Each structure stands twice: as structure tokens, then as C-alpha cells.
Amino acid sequence: xxxLAISVSELSKxxxxxxxxxxxxFEVPVGSICGFVGPNGSGKTTTMRMLLGLIKPTHGTGTVxxxxxxxxxxxxxxxxxxxxxxxxxPALSGAENLRVLASIGGFSQKKVSTLLEQVGLGxxxxxxxxxxxxGMKQRLGxxxxxxxxxxxxxxxxxTNGLDPSGIQEIRNLIKEMAKSGTSIFVSSHxxxxxxxxxxxxxxxxxxxxxxxxRTHDLLAAQNPLLVVxxxxxxxxxxxxxxxxKYGKKLTxxxxxxxxxxxNDWAPAFNRLAFESGITLAALSVIQPSLEETFFEMTGx
Amino acid sequence: xxxxxxxxxxxxxxxxxxxxxxxxxALLTAFFTSFVFLRVHSGKPNGARGVLITNDFLSGKNGLVxxxxxxxFFLGIxxxxxxxxxxAQEYSLGxxxxxxxxxPSRLKILMGKYFxxxxxxxxxxxxxxxxxxxxxFALAPHSAISTRAWLTTPGLQLLGETFINIFLGTLAxxxxxxxxxxxxxxxxxxxxxxxxxxxxxxxxxxxxxxxTTKWLPGANFANISQGGTSxxxxxxSLVTSGTYLLFGAIVVAILFKNRDVSN
Numbered sequence: 001x002x003x004l005a006i007s008v009s010e011l012s013k014x015x016x017x018x019x020x021x022x023x024x025x026f027e028v029p030v031g032s033i034c035g036f037v038g039p040n041g042s043g044k045t046t047t048m049r050m051l052l053g054l055i056k057p058t059h060g061t062g063t064v065x066x067x068x069x070x071x072x073x074x075x076x077x078x079x080x081x082x083x084x085x086x087x088x089x090p091a092l093s094g095a096e097n098l099r100v101l102a103s104i105g106g107f108s109q110k111k112v113s114t115l116l117e118q119v120g121l122g123x124x125x126x127x128x129x130x131x132x133x134x135g136m137k138q139r140l141g142x143x144x145x146x147x148x149x150x151x152x153x154x155x156x157x158x159t160n161g162l163d164p165s166g167i168q169e170i171r172n173l174i175k176e177m178a179k180s181g182t183s184i185f186v187s188s189h190x191x192x193x194x195x196x197x198x199x200x201x202x203x204x205x206x207x208x209x210x211x212x213x214r215t216h217d218l219l220a221a222q223n224p225l226l227v228v229x230x231x232x233x234x235x236x237x238x239x240x241x242x243x244x245k246y247g248k249k250l251t252x253x254x255x256x257x258x259x260x261x262x263n264d265w266a267p268a269f270n271r272l273a274f275e276s277g278i279t280l281a282a283l284s285v286i287q288p289s290l291e292e293t294f295f296e297m298t299g300x
Numbered sequence: 301x302x303x304x305x306x307x308x309x310x311x312x313x314x315x316x317x318x319x320x321x322x323x324x325x326a327l328l329t330a331f332f333t334s335f336v337f338l339r340v341h342s343g344k345p346n347g348a349r350g351v352l353i354t355n356d357f358l359s360g361k362n363g364l365v366x367x368x369x370x371x372x373f374f375l376g377i378x379x380x381x382x383x384x385x386x387x388a389q390e391y392s393l394g395x396x397x398x399x400x401x402x403x404p405s406r407l408k409i410l411m412g413k414y415f416x417x418x419x420x421x422x423x424x425x426x427x428x429x430x431x432x433x434x435x436x437f438a439l440a441p442h443s444a445i446s447t448r449a450w451l452t453t454p455g456l457q458l459l460g461e462t463f464i465n466i467f468l469g470t471l472a473x474x475x476x477x478x479x480x481x482x483x484x485x486x487x488x489x490x491x492x493x494x495x496x497x498x499x500x501x502x503x504x505x506x507x508x509x510x511x512t513t514k515w516l517p518g519a520n521f522a523n524i525s526q527g528g529t530s531x532x533x534x535x536x537s538l539v540t541s542g543t544y545l546l547f548g549a550i551v552v553a554i555l556f557k558n559r560d561v562s563n
Binding site: 049052053054055056072073076079081083084085087088089090091092096099100101103104105106144147148 | 303304306307310311314316317389393394395397398399400401402403404405412558560561
């Protein structure tokens with residue numbers, strides 16, 4: 001078997017005159033947790049749908065678990081998925097919804113209660129789905145994705161609607177699944193979460209892959225950031241003016257400015273601030289986070 | 301396909317669908333059957349479409365199945381609604397993507413759903429038959445109707461034939477519902493169009509141009525349930541209905557197989 005859980009080459013999807021995904025090529029190694037990131041409308045869900053056989057690619061090729069994506073019946077029995085949020089029958093209980101899917105997939109009904117316990121719905125399994133909170137619905141969606149004991153788990157925004165402890169539980173669950181050999185392909189807008197768990201990344205912008213590779217390699221390749229905080233908040237605008245005058249790219253947040261790719265400029269900037277009568281409360285050089293790298297790369 | 305059918309049956313047997321549907325069928329059956337039997341001596345129309353049903357008619361072998369037979373059309377309308385809603389809601393709820401991930405063969409999904417709903421139709425029909433027959437037996441003495449001919453071999457044979465005809469007619473209505481559900485992908489739209497067409501538009505068309513009745517799908521499905529009439533023969537209705545439904549089923553199966561699931 002191939003050592004790639006997912007491999008796509010020049011995958012494209014066109015709707016009318018709109019190119020949803022454009023010649024996307026990337027690989028997801030077996031056993032890895034691969035984060036799939038991109039702004040809204042960048043083509044993440046469309047790509048995931050093509051991998052699951054829900055929509056047909058306009059162009060390009062791909063394999064999932066070594067099988068051609070044109071024949072999803074060959075691999076979907078080993079794939080768990082939650083796409084575009086959970087979708088279940090409102091009048092059925094959570095457990096009954098899982099039993100319907102277990103029947104369709106040919107999985108043991110006995111797994112249902114175990115899975116409900118695993119995602120923290122053990123005591124609400126018999127409640128109707130329509131009474132569930134958003135977080136509970138999300139947990140049920142993840143339970144449904146785990147039904148086949150998947151070799152590959154495809155999750156689209158799995159932490160949507162979850163509280164911090166719920167996010168942590170799902171994070172731990174994903175890590176456990178990966179430890180047991182399951183490959184995970186997960187999209188999320190919580191980039192700090194993805195940074196914590198992903199060992200690989202695929203980054204999309206306007207349907208095109210702008211990065212694919214190891215998360216560590218991406219972050220290591222980024223220029224450090226210069227974070228500057230004035231003693232008095234009224235001086236913030238003056239600092240912005242100085243940095244802008246020297247052509248620096250920056251963002252302002254929480255009473256501090258973050259200047260991109262300017263670590264060598266720290267002494268000079270400190271001097272310029274001093275000459276303008278501004279006292280700095282903090283001046284530090286930091287490695288950019290995934291979120292900052294994402295903004296830098298996508299121009300969002 | 302078998303797995304899909306069992307999955308669908310789990311949904312169909314839910315209390316919120318099964319019990320109200322059974323209650324509705326029971327009430328309608330009770331109403332129509334009682335109406336025929338209780339008004340048999342009134343001299344006023346007491347049968348379907350304003351026909352006068354006499355004591356002699358009900359004392360014959362037809363008496364056992366007449367109430368049940370009237371329900372044929374209404375069972376068809378119930379089946380149309382159930383088939384349409386159960387099919388279209390997979391789109392409106394977004395559950396189709398879950399199903400497709402678990403069963404990628406789209407034709408197997410359609411077949412599995414169809415057979416499950418056909419079973420559901422049989423449950424409804426059995427319930428309706430039990431109610432209709434029970435009420436007929438209960439009310440016959442009250443209306444001085446003899447039941448001797450009902451349990452003879454020809455009477456039971458007619459019961460069997462009526463059951464099969466109503467099943468085929470109901471299934472035809474259900475198939476139309478499923479076709480509409482797949483076409484419109486919205487339970488409300490598909491049910492509205494189906495019911496409006498079968499209950500209102502066909503009646504208006506038939507009243508304005510009577511010759512169209514032979515060609516109208518709803519009239520032909522109902523005619524199958526009735527076992528044929530002097531206006532349209534049973535065989536003709538089977539062929540006409542089969543042609544319509546086969547054509548519709550092929551069109552929606554091709555659409556369903558090739559359409560992207562993007563909701």
C-alpha cells in the first residue's frame with residue numbers, strides 16, 4: 001500500500017465561470033495529522049467533497065488510501081468524515097441516528113454506545129437530535145465519522161461551536177486517533193489549534209495550493225516578527241507612522257504593533273522611537289505563529 | 301442495497317412518523333367505511349364520487365372490500381407524501397452526504413430507500429385493511445347487511461386481488477412522490493406539487509376535457525387501486541402508469557447518479 005493517505009494532482013473544480021479549486025496538488029502521508037487551511041471560500045470544503053466522491057472533479061487526478069478518487073466505493077468503508085458540519089435527522093435520537101448510519105455502512109450496532117461515550121454524549125444518546133446544542137451536534141458528527149474505525153479521518157471544522165474544554169477534548173481525540181495510526185485531514189479556522197496538532201499543512205488561497213509540507217518547515221522558514229509596545233497608548237499611532245515611513249508591513253492589536261520581517265531593524269527602530277520622544281515598554285523578536293504566517297501568506 | 305433498506309426502515313419506523321401516519325390512515329378508513337355502511341339505507345349517495353351503494357351490493361362479495369377500496373386513493377396520497385418527504389429531506393437536512401460517504405453507490409441508495417418505503421406502504425395498507433374489515437364486520441349487522449358472501453372463496457379472492465391492486469396503485473403514487481422529491485429536493489415543494497396535481501389539477505383537467513382522464517397519471521394510479529373501471533381498463537392503467545413511472549425513474553436516476561452533492 002502507498003505511504004500516502006491522500007495524494008492529488010492538479011485537482012480542479014469549476015462551477016460555471018467560477019474556479020472553486022484550481023490545479024491543487026498535495027500529499028498527506030499515512031499516520032499524519034494534516035491541517036487544511038485557507039480563508040472562507042478558498043475551496044477547502046470543495047476539495048474535501050471531491051475526496052469523498054460527493055462531487056466530481058472537473059480536472060485532475062487523486063488517490064485516497066491508494067485508490068482512485070473516481071472509485072470512492074473502494075476506499076470509503078475505511079474513511080470517516082464530517083463535512084460542512086453535522087447533519088442528522090432531527091426527530092431521531094443521537095444513538096438512533098448513529099444506528100441508521102451503522103446499518104447503511106454495515107458496521108456493528110454495538111459500537112454506537114461506545115462512540116457516544118467516547119465523544120462525551122453517553123448520557124444524551126437517547127435525546128432527540130433536535131434538542132442538542134451546537135457543540136453536542138458537532139460531537140455526534142465526530143462520533144459518526146468514527147463509526148468505520150477509519151484509516152483516514154476527514155474533518156471539516158470539527159471544533160465549530162465547541163467550548164474551550166470541548167475543543168481540548170476533540171484535540172486530544174484527534175491526537176489519540178493519529179497515535180493509533182489513523183491519518184487525519186482536518187480543516188479549521190482555529191489556526192492555533194491546528195498549529196498544536198498538525199504535523200503537515202496544506203494551505204489554500206482562491207482555490208490554489210500556496211503551501212504544502214511539514215508545519216515545522218513552514219514556520220521555520222518565516223521571518224521573525226518584531227513586537228513593539230509603547231509605554232503610553234497615545235504613542236501607538238506615532239510608532240505606526242515611523243514604521244510605515246520606512247516601508248514596513250505591520251499589524252496593530254492590543255496596544256502593540258507587530259512588524260513583519262524586521263528583526264534586524266529592532267535597534268534602529270528603538271533609536272527612532274527614542275528620537276521621537278517615545279518610550280518603549282516592550283520590544284521583542286518572536287517567531288511567527290501559524291495564524292500570523294497564514295495572514296502573511298494569504299494577504300487576509 | 302439491503303443495508304440501505306434496513307437503515308431507511310429504522311427511520312421510517314420512528315414514532316413521530318409511524319404513529320401519526322397510522323392514526324391518520326385509521327381515521328380516514330373509519331370515516332369512509334362507516335359512511336358507506338351507516339348511510340346505506342338513506343337513499344342518498346354514500347360511495348366514492350357520489351355513487352349510491354346499496355344493501356344488495358354490500359351483501360355481495362364486494363361488501364367486504366368496498367370501504368378498503370375507497371381508501372386506495374388516499375393511501376396513494378399518503379404514500380406520495382411519505383416517499384417525497386423521505387427522499388427530499390436527505391437534501392434539505394444535508395444528510396445525503398452522510399449516506400453517500402457510507403454507501404457510495406447512488407443507485408443502491410435509491411433502490412434501498414425505495415424498497416424500504418414499499419415495505420412502509422405495506423404496513424399502512426395492512427393497517428387500513430384491518431380497520432376497514434373490522435369496521436365493515438362491526439357495522440354490517442347494524443345496517444342489516446349479510447356477511448355470508450364475504451368469507452366465501454370468491455370473497456376472499458377479491459380481498460386478495462384488492463390488496464394487490466391497492467398496493468400497486470399506492471406504490472405508483474409513492475414512486476411519483478420519490479421522483480418529485482429527487483427532482484425538487486425540497487419536501488414542501490415536492491409534496492405540494494404532487495398533491496396539487498393529483499387532487500386538484502387532474503380533476504379540473506378531467507372535468508374540462510374528459511378524454512384526458514385516460515392519460516392522467518394520478519387517475520391511472522387510482523384506477524389500478526380500484527382494479528379498473530368502465531372508463532379505463534386495469535391493463536391500460538398498468539401500461540400507462542408503468543410507462544410514465546419508468547420514464548420518470550430513469551430521468552431522476554440519471555440525475556441523482558451524476559449530480560454533485562454540494563449542500
